Amino acid sequence: MNKPQSVDLVIHGGTIVSDTHQFAASVAIDNGLIVAVGADHTMPAATERFDASGLHLLPGAIDVHVHFRDPGYDYKETWESGTAAAAMGGTTTVFEMPNTHPPTADPAAVADKLERAHSNAYVDFGVYGLLAENNVDQLEALAEAGVIGYKCFMGNTFGNLPSPSTGAMLEAFERIAPLGLRTSLHAETASIMAWRYERLKAAQRNDALAHVAARPSVVAVEAVARAAILSEWSGARIHVLHVSSGAELRPMAEAKARGVDITAETCPHYLRFNTDDYARLGSVIRVNPPVREAHDSDALWRGLADGTLDMIATDHAPHLPEEKHNDVIWDADCGFPGVETQMSLMLDSVNAGQLSLCDYVRISSVAPARAWGLHPAKGRIGVGADADIALVDMARAETIDQNMLHSVNARISPFHGMRVTGVPVHTLVGGRFVMRDRRLVAEARGQGRNVKRIQNMPAADVRNADRTLAAELARAPGAAS
Known part of the structure; x- marks a missing residue:
């Protein structure tokens, strides 16, 4: 050039x-x-x-897992406040989840959400389409409407969207595989959790650790293994969200060794906290899947180091403070804001020697850009790339203060009061400052762009195309030739 x-x-x-x-x-x-x-x-x-x-110049973080609650739950978060938080945290691209109201399950819902994002976003964005039992016939139309990929809730979480049956998942994977798009999975088995929840609740186990008891790591191990088998059969690309346990690493590593196109993320709260923190944080720490034992945190760090875990994300899931505080753990909403604090928490870990700064760039930007077909436009500071840059001060120390978060309606965080060293001080998106000197640039609202414009997923390795449900139905008597 x-x-x-x-x-x-x-x-x-x-x-x-x-x-x-x-x-x-x-x-x-x-x-x-x-x-x-x-x-x-x-x-x-x-x-x-x-x-x-x-200062160090890093490619802006790409967070493939945020919930901005708009439409339907915008009293918790909006595209404006959520992307403002992202800008303040050095995150320059976000992928937003479909469990809004209405869910992002058809082209009309996609168009509505994209309009809201275009009008309000400080940073670049993509939106997920829902993969559910009742919209399998909409998956191709969702791709045409501009989704960045799909989200499948194998286990229940906020919004209570029904988990699809394994049969519906397989047909969905068979239909998605030729599109090349990636499906992100809330990989917990719904039936196990529902069974345990009812038994524990009936026994009046209302303490915070009952949430962990209702969702033991086997629910994630089973779901990851099952999804990997369906991916292996169909050739569909999958991504495992919010990996919380060391036990999940084995089925993921085995699937990768078999050639399954599977990627995975973990989140700062699974690296920073363990069950010892429940007594201190109570219902504030409730999240799906739950924070687990100290040995799980140690295993997740090893997974990031050896590549079994590809990336860091946040599962940014804001709720009002009064929705988070409850002595009965089942009545406290699950999740908390995370997109504004992720980079500082991970840079603090860099300073503590738990990973290198180059490792952080790999897991926060390069890996997600490659997995979703955004590289080389995203994930690097090089000629021809989008000028998405986080300028960080590795020596600057700050204390995380939930009262200063830009998720203005959801200012409650388990990281409140934590001292961190390493802070993003300026953020650029598309060459323009959206955060400068630790202050949001208000005029940057609405400048974020849909990253679908640059997405270039390579052709998928479609498998068993002659044995898909569609292929078998085509052989039925009277089927159109």
């Missing part, structure tokens, strides 16, 4: 971080794209020059 005569912005003095190395360089940005990376004296003239001395 020829160096332009003049550009919008040059960032100089900082250290660029990729998933493999760090180096001092300047970055030239024009019309939303990175047009040059190199020594400062080689940069073109610029309308603005920004001094990033002492």
